[in-house]
Amino acid sequence: EYITDVNCMYERLRELNQKLTHTGVEHLTGYISKLKTFTGEHSISDPLKTLADVCEGRRGKNPSRTLQYNSQLPLTSFIDIIQPESETAVYLQSLIVYVPFNNIVKHILTETFTEWTNNHAKLQMTLFYNRSLSDVLATLSENLSQVGNIGSKIMTSLHREQEITTEQVWRYTDKLNKMEHEVFEVRLSAVAVIRKLLEEIEVDKTD
Template identity: 80%
Template sequence: EYITDVNCMYERLRELNQKLTHTGVEHLTGYISKLKTFTGEHWISDPLKTLVDVCEGRGMGSRNREKKYNSQVPLTSFTDIIQPESETAVYLQSLIVYVPFNNTVKHILTETFTKWTNNHAKLQMTLFYNRSLSDALSTLSENLSKVGNIGIEIMASLHREQEVNKGQIGQYTAKLNQMEHQVLEIRLSAVGVVRKLLEEIEI
């Protein structure tokens, strides 16, 4: 079970990543430096990091279909900077199996969804002064806020011990599907967290 369980695999990866980071390897932390270069800023605001941490590049398959990349195109776009897999999303999804009976996990999820909901408003100043960011992130930021709001509604129902009916689950799922890949070449991995929550409720 330890070998084949997905959550165990990610736990082992987290431990290995921490050890590699301590040796100076920047395979995970390096994206912050790239993001600073992309934004032209010396520091990254918390709202910007919150958004970036739940975005994933969609990989070469998606890019090849766009027919706009070749060996002469520098890998310096926002898609090149973000992580191929969101550690934040993976961690939150690993917690969700404990939602029915763990108040600590419920608290973590509610706080996270609230943070996502409020993040777009907090990011507005950064987007206003940085046009390159605004073009790349505006839709992603708005969608993260909407995803967070769906998460809050679900958690509120769980807190009141009210059933989320199939009609509501269908509506939520349709909205999530629309937002997940709405921005070209980028997956909003926050969607996967709320979708996992819906799947656990439906079971």
């Protein structure tokens, strides 16, 4: 079955993860359970999951970190809960190559970037966000909104068949680079999706 919109995309990802779970791979169910424990709620708000799905944990991968990790150290922060690789970001990057000639893919990306742009405002309205008062969550959420906004601007230019100049690409890339690793031990993998889109545009311009 072909992917037709962003909801269909997420449904396909859910189906894939369910199949993996049935084979004994429980990374998704464990991830969801940890998110619920982290929030202290029975269900996870869509804005929080949207943010978590495009973040990657980098716990312990910085050699300059002085804290020693062992079995006695509790792992209960947002950094410890998010996945080491964002399946959503990987999947979206795989679609980028089809942007020049596939309107359905353009539609999926446009919807996704709009969702990211609006996600911070939605997350701010959740009880969990207002209880947590987390600088990590606030920074990541604000940055995801900015990443989504950049993506939306790019897609608008593509829809209008307006050229995206090299200067614009540089400016966008500079902003993206600053946001990707702004939070210690977290990679905002949504950045990689926009970066891949910019790379595809640059390649298309040289053809």
